[in-house]
Amino acid sequence: MILQTVIHFIVFPLLSLTLVLGFIRLLLGPTLPDRIIAFELISITSAGIIVVTAIVTDQAVLLDVASAWAIISFLSVIAFSYYIEKWRGRP
Amino acid sequence: MSEILISILLVIGSFFMLVAGLGMLRMPDLFLRMSCSTKAATIGVGTVLFALALYFENLGVATRALATICFIFLTAPVGAHRIGRIAYLVGVSLWEGTIKDELKGVYAEDACVPFGTECRIPDINAPEVSPESEKGDGL
Numbered sequence: 001m002i003l004q005t006v007i008h009f010i011v012f013p014l015l016s017l018t019l020v021l022g023f024i025r026l027l028l029g030p031t032l033p034d035r036i037i038a039f040e041l042i043s044i045t046s047a048g049i050i051v052v053t054a055i056v057t058d059q060a061v062l063l064d065v066a067s068a069w070a071i072i073s074f075l076s077v078i079a080f081s082y083y084i085e086k087w088r089g090r091p
Numbered sequence: 092m093s094e095i096l097i098s099i100l101l102v103i104g105s106f107f108m109l110v111a112g113l114g115m116l117r118m119p120d121l122f123l124r125m126s127c128s129t130k131a132a133t134i135g136v137g138t139v140l141f142a143l144a145l146y147f148e149n150l151g152v153a154t155r156a157l158a159t160i161c162f163i164f165l166t167a168p169v170g171a172h173r174i175g176r177i178a179y180l181v182g183v184s185l186w187e188g189t190i191k192d193e194l195k196g197v198y199a200e201d202a203c204v205p206f207g208t209e210c211r212i213p214d215i216n217a218p219e220v221s222p223e224s225e226k227g228d229g230l
Contacts, residue, residue: 002098007101014102014106018105018112025116031121031178033121033174034121037124040174041132044163044167047136048104048105048135048139051139051143054143055097055146063143063152063159064155066140067155067158067159067162074167074169074170077170077173077174078170078173081174085177085180
């Protein structure tokens with residue numbers, strides 16, 4: 001009972017506020033690497049939200065979703081940096 | 092008792108992630124922002140995953156949670172290092188309060204192309220102009 005209350009009134013608002021701050025940096029970011037960093041923060045926060053949802057709904061299957069999400073976010077960051085490197089070499 | 096411990100761990104983890112978001116908004120420089128999102132967000136997700144491993148008293152779930160923690164702890168510095176190196180090469184400006192720039196002079200001058208100045212993407216549909224045809228037109 002304490003756990004449900006704490007999650008609903010403290011943990012979810014803090015994580016949602018983190019998402020909002022990441023989106024503000026994603027909109028403001030002066031350069032492209034800033035936006036990539038903000039995107040990385042947003043994706044890792046989403047993984048945290050999925051894990052907390054697994055605790056609330058008592059479904060252990062959601063942990064697999066979170067780990068796959070972390071793998072995909074890492075690959076997307078690597079792909080972004082690869083394409084920036086390619087794009088730098090353009091005449 | 093276990094619920095209280097899990098609640099404390101969850102609050103600590105989400106607080107670290109909030110600190111990461113605040114640093115992402117308030118830090119003056121790309122590289123300082125990157126340190127925020129790498130360190131604070133990684134320790135936040137690690138704490139939340141540890142709370143999940145304590146909540147489900149199951150060996151398989153705990154093993155998967157620890158594997159995810161190890162994966163995030165290994166891959167976050169790799170991604171941050173790659174993004175930081177590319178950002179330095181692309182010419183993202185440092186904060187004016189930066190004291191030491193150890194990469195200054197390591198790369199050649201033409202390796203640092205300023206961002207946005209030479210981003211002319213070639214038009215695929217444009218007709219190709221070879222030097223031979225230009226010479227023919229001149230004659």
